[in-house]
Structures are given as C-alpha cells and as structure tokens.
Amino acid sequence: MRLSQYPINTVKETPAEAEVTSHQLMLRAGLIRRLAAGIYTWLPLGLRTLRKVERIIREEMDHAGALEVLMPAVQPAELWQESGRWDQYGPELLRLKDRHDRAFVIGPTHEEVITDLARRELKSYRQLPVNFYQIQIKFRDEIRPRFGVMRGREFIMKDAYSFHADEASMAAGYDAMHAAYTRMFTRMGLNFRPVRADTGSIGGSASEEFQVLADSGEDAIAVSDGDDFAANLELAAALPPTQPRPAASAPMATVSTPKTRTIAEVSALLGVPPERCLKTLIVDGDDGGVVALVLRGDHELNAVKAQKLPGIANPLCMATPERVLAATGAEPGSIGPVGLSCRVLADHSALALADFVCGANQRESHLTGVNWVRDLPEAEAADLRNVVNGDPSPSGTGTLTVVRGIEVGHIFQLGRKYSEALKATVLDTAGKPTTLFMGCYGIGVTRVVAAAIEQNHDDKGILWPEPLAPYQVLLITMSPARSEAVRTAGDALYAQLTAAGIEVLYDDRDARPGVKFTDAELLGIPHCVVIGERGLAAGTLEYRHRRTGGNEETPADGILDFLRSRFAPPV
RNA sequence: CGGGGCAUGGCGCAGUCUGGUAGCGCAUCUGGUUUGGGACCAGAGGGUCGUAGGUUCAAAUCCUACUGCCCCGACCA
Secondary structure, eight states: OBGGGOOOOOOSSOOTTOOSHHHHHHHHTTSEEEEETTEEEEOHHHHHHHHHHHHHHHHHHHHTTOEEOOOOSEEEHHHHHHHTHHHHSGGGSEEEEOTTOOEEEEOSOOHHHHHHHHHHHOOBGGGOSEEEEEEEEEEOOOSSOBTGGGBOSEEEEEEEEEEESSHHHHHHHHHHHHHHHHHHHHHTTOOEEEEEOOOGGGOOSOEEEEEEEOTTOSEEEEEESSSSOEEETTTOOOOOOSSOOOOOOSOOEEEEOTTOOSHHHHHHHHTOOGGGBEEEEEEEBTTSSEEEEEEETTOOBOHHHHHHSTTBOSSOOBOOHHHHHHHHSSOTTSOOSTTOOSEEEEEHHHHTOSSEEEEOSSTTEEEEEEOBTTTBOOOEEEOOBOOOTTOBOTTSSSBEEEEEEEEEEEEEEEETHHHHHTTOEEEOTTSOEEEOEEEEEEEEHHHHHHHHHHHSEETTEEOOOGGGOSOSEEEEESSTTTOHHHHHHHHHHHHHHHHTTOOEEEEOOSOOHHHHHHHHHHHTOSEEEEEOHHHHHHTEEEEEETTTEEEEEEEGGGHHHHHHHHSOOOO
8 A cells, every 4th residue: 555545644642532551552553443432443553453453363263163153243132131131231232223123222232133143053963163254343331442453343253153062062162262272362473362251241160261461451450470371360269378376465555546447557556557457347248137257458349259159149239338337336447357246358368467467457556466256256267358468379270460461362261151041952962952051252353453552562663563564664765855866766666565475564655754764663564665766776675573673784686585484473 | 320520623732711803732734854763844724612491792711401431339141
C-alpha cells in the first residue's frame, strides 16, 4: 500500500479519552476509531493486524482438527430461556425485540446456539469427538467498557466448543486446545502464561486462562519461580505457615485508639507492625446471619475464595454498618474476633499469630497481647487471602511472585452443564441416549491486538512482533518530490518486493524526512528500508530494524536476499 | 449500578469563579521559501460553546433537567 493513498492521519497529541498505552497508540497510529463507548471501527492498518491474528488462530484450530462454523450474532430468546441464562445473565446481555415483538439477544457467547446445533446434528457416539469453532462478533453490554478494544462492548472472539461421549475424551480435547493455544500465542510472538483460573459464571470444572504478561494488565497472576505453576490471584492457594504458633508471652490489655480506623493508623499509633494486627471483616452468611472473616493486617481478602466457603453468601457481600454494629457492638474500625457470638473464620496466617492486636468491639478501642485459645476460641481455619510476593508456591516448589496480565484466552471443561439443560444427547454403544460432555475455548481476538501493543512498544510507538505487523517492510523515500531518481527507485523497489510476495508499506508521501521517520516509529513496522539520493549514487540502500534501531548500508541489488535474511524465522 | 470528573472548530486546550467582541497550539487549504529526524513566512477556511428549558437589557459563563464521554469499584475474551 502506498501511504500517499492512505487518507488516515497519524496524530501527534495523545487523545484525552485514552488511558492505556495500547489504546493511545492505536488511535495515534490510525488503527482504530471510536464510534460509541466500547464500539470501534477498524481502519485498514489495524484490520491487517487483526486478520493476521485471525489467520494464526484459524491455522492452529484447523491443525488441531477443529471445524469452522459461523453462527448468528442475533439469537432467539427461547434458547436462553431454555438454558436458564435468560434470567441469570443480567444486564450485560443485550436484549431486543423484532417487529413481531419476538425477543432476541445479541450473542455475548454461543453455548446455547452451538448446543442446539449439536443436539440436532449429532446422533451417534461415532460422530464424536468434534470441535466446532468460529471467529465472530460478540456483544456484551459491559458496565464499564474501557481501554479501547481491550474491553470493548462489541468485540471479535474466537469461540470453540467441543463435544464428547465421556469425561476422558473431554479432558483429551481440552489438552489439545491447551496445546493449540500455546502454539498460537507463541507464533504471535507474545510473552504469555497459561494460568489456573476460576470458572466464574460459565461454570464447569477445569479451567485455564492464557495471560499476556504486561504491567497494565487488569488481572493479577501468581507465578512460581520454582516450576511452571501459575494461577490467577483469585484462585492461587495460600499455604498455611509451616512454623507452629509461638507461645503467648503478653497479657491481653485494652488500649484507647481514638480516631483510628485503618490497620495502618492502628499500627502507627501502637507501634505494632501491620502483620501483627488482625483485621476483621463482617460479611453476610447464606442463612441470613453474618460471618466474621479474620485476616492478618497486611493481607487482603480474596473474595472468590471466601464466597466459595460453605455458609457464606455467594456472591460475597459485606455486611451493612447496622448489621456490623448489631453483631459486634462496635463500628468498623474497632471490631475484632474476641467475644464474638457469630461464626468466626480466620485465615491460616492470622491463626499463626501470637500476642497480636485487634479491635476490641468497643468504640475507638483495640486489644493488645491477644492470643488464640487463651483469650478467644480458636477460629475455624480457612484460606481467605490473596497470596503475596514471597509466599510459597502451592505446587510445593519455589516461591510466588505476583505479576499483571491481560487475559486473551480462556479454556474450560464444561461437563454437562449446557448439554443437560438443552437435552443434547447421542446414542452410545448400547444404543442408549447419553448426555454429551462439552468443553469451550475462547480467545479475545481484538484484545490480542491491544495486548500485543501493550507488551511491545517504546516511547516512540509500536514495536510489532513480526507475525502480527500489518506489513513486513516499510519503504521510505527521502524527498521524492525533489528527486526523480529517488522516486523511480522507490517505485521500482516497491514493485520488486511486492512481486516477491513481501508485504510492503510504501511511504511515498511528499513529506519531510522527520515526519516520515516519526511516523515510521509510531507505526512500528519491523523492517524499514530508506531510499535517499546519497545512497542511490553509491548503489546502496539503508536498512533499520524498528526494535533494534541503528542504520545499516546494504547493496541495492541484493536487497531481497538481505531482507529475507533479516526476517524472523517462522515459529 | 455506586462514587468522582469532563463536554468550547477535526485533535489538544484556555476562557466559566467575577455575565458584555469566542481565543491559543496542532491539523487543513492557498502562495512562497525550504528539505536526512515532527520546517519557516504570508494569507484563508472552519465553532448553534453537548441538548432543552429558565434568570437577565445581555449567557460559553448563573440556575434546572437531560444526554454523551472519561476515571475508580464489582464483571469478563
């Protein structure tokens, strides 16, 4: 493509609406434009990268034996009522009616449609296993779309659904997708980790997320330095301390702690480090009562872990101040586990403390020198907290570090959740109907593009991983309007490279060199060839690589082989 | 949905407190001089100041309602 014929501008100033780097760069480089909140147009340059992501996904899905289909974006409400998700999904599901007043949804996902297809088309165990996938537009009416296409409302997803006669086949299909995903993201040149994940609202048993590692990621991931263990923070288990609880050495005493509400304030006032203070949170139980959750002062409550515990409301709900007062006799800021009549759950690390500080359940008072058993009954032990840097890995090897990630893929073993609801069965070897086992496997295609930029940029612009770059080579002519020789050489080289099957973006604009170079850096095409008069006279071209920088002179007549030697070998 | 903020040429902003001629930079167009790292000079076009009411002799500015967008939280590819 000739840049002189690409009418979209690059932008110098960072648009005010964009917060994260990838969003800013995508707008500045002219990859996307916003139409409404969370809804974007893909411009030619951005679309090329999007298509490259799609192509790699298709190749690896096909290679894994999956079959491509294309399902409708608009789906009848009946299917959602049948699966029960019409009522469960909530306002994120965009519902609409047609002219006959029939209810439809814009599909946020396609379990219902694919399961409907499966129950109609699949009749025998002999047809299994099978994996259908599509690359298609989804709509989720997110509460808060943000970060450009990273969390849009309309987005492109690759979703795949596998069907199996038994659990072992489902597990094998899951493993095959795990391998396919690993190949895809490796081919895309992304630094990623598969991590264990919570199954959330989709349901099912085993589940892993594929996370692109980036500091701006919305997800926290705990990774072990001893082996390949990695888990989403919501799921990463905090092991109980191995050392036994020290013996009590201090008497319990009540101290006045006026105007202190937070652990930090109490800690500062009493001169006791936060890790020797306890914080007590009152949450709703599932029986109408309340439950006290006790954590070490320096630890954070993990809501996903807590709400899975029996007796605790799911989703987790903090008790109202009135209920806290009724249950403890004090307001948040001065509450503690001593003398509570409600059920008390304590995190393992909180239970390992001796001579600790906690709220006294009296206004603006705390207790010091408190000890389990001696001063209050030993609470039920539970894993309630987020792991922190330095915690031992649940895998038993190494210690954990918490890093940030962008979730670009998620794979699930669904079991029979949807096939049961929609009565999707096949005949087994005995000729009896058997309910299908399912797996489902998603990739946020549009999000991959943003994640790739988030992970690959510098202060000047994008640094495309070679397999995702909209073009392989950027060809720049220096002042073509002034030099016919440069212009002719540029046109000829453009034709030559294009004929050789190389994807070339040709900056033939009549713009000053500085403009062209800064745009080159913004756009992030990996390989750049510069044609100028002074090189032309010597029979040389200039080459520079976006990531490594620097200028190299190379003979003009060997440019094709030279470039090919610089291309990254395919993964 | 709860909390906070913003809305003024295509983009980024000032002007709003204290009502009185709509302004700056970038971008765009014309002419000229320039040309290896976002040029310079001269000129030009482009804005119902988010929408609708209200107060006032007079509203971008004060009041009311609404809409859109952004940020923080819970949800997710």
